[in-house]
């Protein structure tokens with residue numbers, strides 16, 4: 602049986618952090634052995650906010666380097682830049698004819714953007730879910746690893762796929778969001794407020810590019826208190842968060858030792874944070890170093906992108922040929 606097809610897009614803006622690592626990248630790395638994976642840098646999507654042209658290449662290189670350093674293997678998956686696949690904008694154009702202004706205006710992520718950037722409500726922003734649909738359908742993907750915030754976009758992709766199928770012919774399988782059960786692990790921020798994410802407090806977020814000192818400083822600043830006074834008392838959120846982070850990067854015995862110390866009121870949070878800081882450094886440093894090395898190797902990055910695009914275009918061109926024919930664009 603042929604392997605199921607997986608597509609996911611990686612944003613090219615912002616630095617990758619531990620939340621991305623455990624939320625998205627680890628999923629990709631796991632999927633690469635089981636599925637036929639297409640992972641791309643969503644550089645066309647990033648144009649909605651008009652990034653400085655000087656920054657594009659560096660952003661794309663960095664994202665590719667960080668993903669490869671985290672374990673994504675360009676030999677196993679097609680890793681490419683969205684803009685290297687001209688079939689994607691072609692399918693996007695076709696799908697735009699089936700997408701209605703009213704439904705696009707109702708999308709919550711669009712409404713958020715309208716609120717956040719009222720001066721730049723461009724058509725690309727409105728049709729973002731259509732481009733995302735083209736990204737997915739161009740390879741006839743059925744599994745789309747995404748976070749919660751993107752699930753509605755995948756639902757729209759199903760609607761558009763269904764609309765195309767009913768108008769022309771059953772051509773596209775239905776794509777669904779996909780996550781391994783344990784990938785919904787939350788990666789808390791270091792200030793006790795919510796998850797680590799790009800937009801929030803940079804001092805409470807650990808980036809894969811942070812140097813050892815920055816990691817130590819951020820971890821040591823995490824909020825704690827004087828410690829529990831009663832045995833087996835309930836943990837405040839911000840203490841649970843430190844345990845949660847430790848659980849992600851430290852040996853289980855170490856976490857257990859601190860948990861027992863918490864339960865019998867002998868815990869010293871300073872020691873716990875020192876331990877966490879060192880384990881975090883040991884976890885992040887090799888990824889950071891590998892990514893930095895690859896980022897300097899432009900020839901290698903270009904090779905990865907070129908070969909990724911070659912693989913992706915095989916299935917993209919087959920899909921477009923089929924779609925053109927069904928639509929009736931078939932003149933000679």
Ligand code: TRP
Pocket residue numbers: 608609610611612643646732733736737745746747751
């Ligand atoms: N919109 C996604 C995000 O912001 C990125 C993305 C673009 C994507 N195209 C996609 C994800 C196709 C999955 C499939 O994270």
